[in-house]
Amino acid sequence: MTLFQFLFGGLMLGLVLVELTLQLSGRTRRTVSCLRSSVWLLALFLILVPDATNRVAGWLSIGRGADALLYCTAVGFPIGFFYLLHAVERQREQITLLVRSIALQRPYFQPNQPASHTTSAAPLGQSHNDGPRA
């Protein structure tokens, strides 16, 4: 066993144990925990059996195992990037919709509106009492 296998294999094993502990104590969702654990276990397997990637690469007619990992990264990175970008954009739109909805429902000031009908929306961190009422 090389020093690399010892250090990083130990790290992956530690992460698997942490996931297991979290799952047993009910502090994480089972599906998410299983997904994370499978990533750590796969990494642990590839660290301890480095020839496995070479064999997989051979089956796929790629050549070296390192090339197979590189191709997987090259394909996986853009997919992950666009997935995250889409998620961020969707959240941005939803936050704006929420902020707009509150602004429209609770105008800060409307002339000729009885005071009881107008409730101001204050920016976060500011008191609702600092603004005027109609």
Added chain:
Amino acid sequence: VIIPAFNEGQRLSAVLQGLATHPWQVVVVDDGSTDETARVAAGAGVIVLRHLINRGQGAALRTGLEYALMHGATQIVTFDADGQHSADDIPRLLQTLQRDEAELVLGSRFLGTAPGIPWHRRCLLRMAVLLTRLTTGLRLTDTHNGLRAMTGPAAAKLRFSEDGMAHASQILSLAARLKLRVCEVPCSVRYTEQTLSKGQRSSAAFRILGRLAIARLLR
């Protein structure tokens, strides 16, 4: 008249005074300002909507448009809060709408006047005009001017989603796609030390390009 405003407490008062001599209903959308913007606007007796957090000029503009449409506005003008625009230009825009010559009327500083415009800003705006012509086919002279007028139905169709400054490009892109009748009228844009100090940096152009590229990729 919709005025999106972010930390414009010092300049907004003069802008609202300029508009007060006209009979239009003014809606100020305070985009999560941390200064006295909302209070100043309320003091002027105009309608004030307030974003809880800063979402960008495009988001504030869309909020104002939604409010105007909810209250049955038939003609809507968008106006900047920084004092660059003149209220005296608005009747010209509205007359063009009333004559049914267009559904979306854009103010153009290059057909009108833009005293004190920095040369690099002029170059960037010219490039934006060229880019808009290439991507939308619209033959305009000024594509990023906050002074616009539109009919209620046109505003209802222009459902732009860009929160930041890229909304100006998206509005034009949508107008071209929806085949709205678009025209320009001359307007004046004042560049002073004050307006330039808080106004957009020229580097914002790259951010706008980035946003437009992301929007193209994801939609």
